[in-house]
Amino acid sequence: MSAVLQPGQAPGTGASTETDPETAGVTGLRLAVRRFTRNRLAVIGLVVVVLFFLFCFVGPFLYSTDQTHTLLHQVNLAPSGSHLLGTDAVGHDELGRLMFGGKVSLLVGLAAGVLATVIGTLWGAAAGYAGGWVDATMMRVVDAGIAIPALFILLVISAISNPGVSGLIVIIGFVSWLVPSRLIRAETLTLKNRDYVLTLRAIGGGHTRAIGRHILPNSISTIVVAATFQVADAILLVAYVSYLGLGAQPPATDWGGMLSAGLTAAYSGRWWLILPPGLAIILVVCAFNAIGDGLRDAFDVRGRG
Amino acid sequence: MTNAERSAAAEPILELRDLGVTFTTETGEVPAVRGVTLQVRPGETLALVGESGSGKSTVALASIGLLPGNARATGGASVDGEDVVGATESDLARLRGSTVSMVFQEPATALDPLTRVGAQIAEVITNHRDVPAKEAAAAAVDLLRRVGIPDPERRASAFPFELSGGQRQRVVIAMAIANDPKVLIADEPTTALDVTVQAEILDLLRDLTVGSGTAVLLVTHNMGVVADFADRVAVMLKGEIVETGTVEDVLLRPTHDYTKRLLAAVPRLTVAEQGSERAGVQESPAPPEPVVDLRDVSVLFGRGSRAVRALDGVSLVVRPGETVGLVGESGSGKSTAARVALGLITPSEGAVHLFGADLHKTRRRDRRAMRSGIGVVLQDPVASLDARMTVAECIAEPLRVHRGRMSARERASRVGEILERVRLPRSFAQRAPRELSGGQRQRVSLARALVLDPRLLVADEPTSALDVSVQETVLEVITELQDELGFACLFVSHDLAVVQQFAERVVVMRLGRIEEQGSTRTTLMHPETDYTSRLLAAVPVADPVRQRQRRAQRLAAAAGGSDAVA
Numbered sequence: 001m002s003a004v005l006q007p008g009q010a011p012g013t014g015a016s017t018e019t020d021p022e023t024a025g026v027t028g029l030r031l032a033v034r035r036f037t038r039n040r041l042a043v044i045g046l047v048v049v050v051l052f053f054l055f056c057f058v059g060p061f062l063y064s065t066d067q068t069h070t071l072l073h074q075v076n077l078a079p080s081g082s083h084l085l086g087t088d089a090v091g092h093d094e095l096g097r098l099m100f101g102g103k104v105s106l107l108v109g110l111a112a113g114v115l116a117t118v119i120g121t122l123w124g125a126a127a128g129y130a131g132g133w134v135d136a137t138m139m140r141v142v143d144a145g146i147a148i149p150a151l152f153i154l155l156v157i158s159a160i161s162n163p164g165v166s167g168l169i170v171i172i173g174f175v176s177w178l179v180p181s182r183l184i185r186a187e188t189l190t191l192k193n194r195d196y197v198l199t200l201r202a203i204g205g206g207h208t209r210a211i212g213r214h215i216l217p218n219s220i221s222t223i224v225v226a227a228t229f230q231v232a233d234a235i236l237l238v239a240y241v242s243y244l245g246l247g248a249q250p251p252a253t254d255w256g257g258m259l260s261a262g263l264t265a266a267y268s269g270r271w272w273l274i275l276p277p278g279l280a281i282i283l284v285v286c287a288f289n290a291i292g293d294g295l296r297d298a299f300d301v302r303g304r305g
Numbered sequence: 306m307t308n309a310e311r312s313a314a315a316e317p318i319l320e321l322r323d324l325g326v327t328f329t330t331e332t333g334e335v336p337a338v339r340g341v342t343l344q345v346r347p348g349e350t351l352a353l354v355g356e357s358g359s360g361k362s363t364v365a366l367a368s369i370g371l372l373p374g375n376a377r378a379t380g381g382a383s384v385d386g387e388d389v390v391g392a393t394e395s396d397l398a399r400l401r402g403s404t405v406s407m408v409f410q411e412p413a414t415a416l417d418p419l420t421r422v423g424a425q426i427a428e429v430i431t432n433h434r435d436v437p438a439k440e441a442a443a444a445a446v447d448l449l450r451r452v453g454i455p456d457p458e459r460r461a462s463a464f465p466f467e468l469s470g471g472q473r474q475r476v477v478i479a480m481a482i483a484n485d486p487k488v489l490i491a492d493e494p495t496t497a498l499d500v501t502v503q504a505e506i507l508d509l510l511r512d513l514t515v516g517s518g519t520a521v522l523l524v525t526h527n528m529g530v531v532a533d534f535a536d537r538v539a540v541m542l543k544g545e546i547v548e549t550g551t552v553e554d555v556l557l558r559p560t561h562d563y564t565k566r567l568l569a570a571v572p573r574l575t576v577a578e579q580g581s582e583r584a585g586v587q588e589s590p591a592p593p594e595p596v597v598d599l600r601d602v603s604v605l606f607g608r609g610s611r612a613v614r615a616l617d618g619v620s621l622v623v624r625p626g627e628t629v630g631l632v633g634e635s636g637s638g639k640s641t642a643a644r645v646a647l648g649l650i651t652p653s654e655g656a657v658h659l660f661g662a663d664l665h666k667t668r669r670r671d672r673r674a675m676r677s678g679i680g681v682v683l684q685d686p687v688a689s690l691d692a693r694m695t696v697a698e699c700i701a702e703p704l705r706v707h708r709g710r711m712s713a714r715e716r717a718s719r720v721g722e723i724l725e726r727v728r729l730p731r732s733f734a735q736r737a738p739r740e741l742s743g744g745q746r747q748r749v750s751l752a753r754a755l756v757l758d759p760r761l762l763v764a765d766e767p768t769s770a771l772d773v774s775v776q777e778t779v780l781e782v783i784t785e786l787q788d789e790l791g792f793a794c795l796f797v798s799h800d801l802a803v804v805q806q807f808a809e810r811v812v813v814m815r816l817g818r819i820e821e822q823g824s825t826r827t828t829l830m831h832p833e834t835d836y837t838s839r840l841l842a843a844v845p846v847a848d849p850v851r852q853r854q855r856r857a858q859r860l861a862a863a864a865g866g867s868d869a870v871a
Contacts, residue, residue: 031332034331194688195685195688196688196689196690198649199689199750199753201649202647202648202649202676202681202763203676203679203681203703203706203707203757204672204675204676206706209705209706213691213702217691217693218693
């Protein structure tokens with residue numbers, strides 16, 4: 001904007017250029033894409049995530065394996081031409097299992113991350129917009145929630161209820177909406193005092209319209225960035241829970257469960273049961289974080305937490 | 306005899322030769338300054354004027370080597386014989402703060418909020434001179450005294466937030482003059498300040514520079530400040546200097562078309578010649594029922610002993626078709642009063658009547674209907690429009706709120722109609738606000754305010770962020786539409802000249818109270834209260850000869866009023 005041209009000037013005097021050659025012709029979206037693509041790591045992250053999704057959801061059609069029955073004739077085979085990553089203790093092909101388990105990890109991570117962001121956005125926007133004691137009460141709830149480690153709550157609930165995939169999504173979604181709610185509240189606090197919101201209220205426009213048409217659309221960049229980090233966190237949380245045996249139950253599995261199952265094998269040199277799921281978790285989580293960083297640059301929003 | 310004459314013979318202390326500055330941005334190279342050549346001699350004040358985007362601040366920053374990293378300077382700039390453009394950072398650091406120093410626009414951000422002001426001044430001294438800390442601290446107190454801070458010994462240990470805006474700017478000036486610089490660069494040094502404070506700061510700068518032979522490069526958009534302070538003027542347009550000359554020549558006998566247009570657009574404050582009598586007050590016989598009526602309204606912010614009384618017993622009315630100007634300095638409560646009239650702030654005491662009905666006693670549904678009779682234009686052209694909407698969506702928003710049954714086609718045709726009314730092409734409807742200039746955006750805001758044919762327009766500093774030429778068109782459009790549509794207007798402004806041109810009645814506010822009100826002609830020509838007189842006297846007019854007289858009168862009056870001015 002003209003702030004670049006007039007470094008010493010207040011926004012008030014800088015805003016009045018009759019023609020603004022810099023921004024004319026370049027849309028915000030194109031600029032955002034350009035900023036995103038300049039972040040090499042973010043682009044790599046995006047590629048990694050896309051590849052993993054293809055691997056887990058399209059892969060099984062190209063490389064079909066039996067992941068339900070126990071196949072005693074092929075237990076604990078080392079990687080070879082017929083089993084590229086070997087087999088595990090019950091004879092499941094490890095490469096196929098990586099796809100099979102990845103489905104759960106990615107699905108739960110994505111859905112739980114989005115759920116957490118949606119809850120957090122609604123809660124934060126409501127608190128920030130209402131202000132006063134409503135805001136104070138709602139945010140103290142968030143503070144209290146943050147004081148209790150999410151993992152602890154997650155483990156307790158999983159231990160009691162032994163959830164399936166949808167259960168995991170709901171539980172993880174409900175324990176990790178706190179951070180996004182803080183971000184969105186902060187965003188709402190500044191947006192609700194923007195002149196266009198004041199103008200709307202002065203002419204009698206309703207609160208729903210103010211939040212729905214102005215505040216949420218304008219915080220979309222913060223929401224998207226928060227969502228990306230939430231997905232990464234959720235994938236990790238699923239892995240923790242399943243590693244402790246409280247997540248997806250056999251024959252279903254996910255990457256965390258695979259790690260757990262392979263743990264005993266690690267001491268007997270069967271690395272193919274540990275490294276692939278471990279690397280998959282690390283790669284996907286790092287990739288999502290990189291995408292989040294790239295989006296943050298692209299949208300020019302503040303950091304997390 | 307004058308400074309200008311005395312210094313005409315001397316060698317220039319600040320010299321720019323064919324200076325060019327180009328910014329590299331994400332969307333390509335932007336030339337901001339081209340071929341600027343100018344000289345400032347010791348003891349002389351050169352004002353660099355122009356509208357926003359003209360490159361005047363960039364020239365100032367280039368002269369002290371403070372351009373941002375994405376800027377590239379070409380040509381030459383030298384201070385006291387030392388080249389700035391090609392200089393290394395260590396050479397620049399030696400120059401800055403000792404040979405050449407800078408006064409920034411916003412004193413609130415120019416000072417470190419966590420360091421005591423005395424220490425900040427002392428730091429400037431020890432940066433350049435090898436003096437013991439105790440001596441530097443004493444020098445800092447001395448400087449605070451020189452810039453007119455009362456009780457400097459105690460004030461030296463104050464934090465910036467404990468000082469008023471004017472005092473903070475005095476501290477910034479103290480830092481700038483700490484090492485007796487030969488060149489002082491002042492970038493809009495009074496723009497963030499109220500007009501009475503502006504007059505004091507300009508007086509201070511004059512006192513400090515005239516005697517000592519300091520050269521001043523003053524960057525400003527305010528022709529009144531130029532008339533008050535400068536010896537010579539350089540007018541910038543689109544990165545180039547279009548006219549240079551003495552202040553009398555440029556302001557009174559401009560030769561370049563652009564300068565003429567610029568000066569013609571400056572709103573002039575008409576002031577009474579001394580000794581002329583106050584005209585008899587004539588009130589119209591039977592005033593019609595007011596569209597908005599604030600009765601003894603008080604507003605408290607906060608609770609208990611820490612509550613701030615933003616409004617204190619304010620009563621004012623706006624009658625159909627008339628324009629009422631609400632003027633006052635920052636913190637006077639003028640915007641709060643406007644927001645009370647809009648129903649955005651509920652008064653703690655008193656009543657607000659809108660179109661004859663009590664705003665806070667009507668039922669919710671009726672209140673909504675009442676509000677469709679109000680249009681609003683606020684100050685900031687950027688924040689006024691939602692960047693995620695098109696111009697058409699912005700303008701149509703009141704229609705969606707109040708005329709829910711309108712079809713999309715009716716809405717589109719209404720939007721096109723109102724766009725033409727504010728003198729914008731219909732094709733603007735599909736543009737994004739970002740593609741529009743500040744003046745165009747304010748006209749879109751105006752279109753949104755008028756799309757429901759309101760009976761009352763509340764305009765809170767609608768042109769304060771605009772250049773004078775743009776301000777002129779926006780005010781013209783408002784006046785024209787008011788004649789056509791007959792809405793009443795509550796016009797909040799800090800600019801007395803604009804209010805004088807634009808409003809029939811004026812309400813002067815100070816510290817949450819109404820100081821005086823009356824017809825614009827009588828109140829602003831023959832003010833009844835001392836405060837309004839001081840406010841008027843502090844406004845600099847864009848005529849160097851008359852401004853000199855006004856300044857002399859103001860200073861004489863201040864001296865006469867003895868120690869009333871602190």
